[in-house]
Amino acid sequence: MKPKTTKILYWIFTILFALAMLGDAYGGITMQQAGKESLAKLGYPMYLLVIMGSAKVLGVIAILQTRYSTIKEWAYSGFTISFIGAFLSWTAVGTAETVNLIAPLVMLAVMFFTYYLWKKYEQVKDLSVTNTVLAGNAA
Template identity: 80%
Template sequence: MKPKTIKTLYWIFTALFLLAMLGDAYGGITMQRAGKDSLAKLGYPFYLMVIMGWAKIAGVLAIAQTRYLVIKEWAYSGFTISFIGAFLSWLAIGAGAAMLIPPVVMLLVMFFTYYLWKRYEQVKELGLTNTKLAGNTELA
């Protein structure tokens, strides 16, 4: 895959992922009814919505920035823990596929953005970001 293609795919999928997380964060911070209903079913306190909402905003900012790579890694880790925790929480109460599938889908989308980010970082390290230098070079 060409460096420009990797970069373009990374930013498209990352933007979609980050928009979804911002929407979820807004729902948590404003304590929307659907979130309250879900937390009541799971047996978690409602204030968790606000905490997770602000954490998701911090994670979005960390992934969107390009300077502090370790902070970006931690944000990806935090989202991973959040999605796995959501899946396991729903599984623990015997929820159906309608509740189990969304965290898995978001986890896969997030892993895809992570993969593209790491791939692009690899391309940059090899000095192939300039299309004149890269030509039709494909990474294995």
């Protein structure tokens, strides 16, 4: 895959993922009815909606920023824990609604794809910088 293609795909999928997470965060922070019903079925306290919504906003900011890679890594870790936790929570209560089991796994797959593209783009970018430096030293 060409570096430009990798960069374009990375930003397309990352922005789509970020928009999905912001939508979910908005629903949590504003305590939408669907979120309340889900938490009631799972047996979690309602204030968890606001906590998770706020964490998702911070996670989106961390993933979209380009300066601090360690913070971005932690954001990806947080989203991973959230999606796996959602899947396991729905599994534990024995939900018959397949969408509740599949949605976190789909988002986990999308997130891993953006992570993969980010790492691939970072490698290409680092290689490009190294080649430029080496070409400058050779001259």
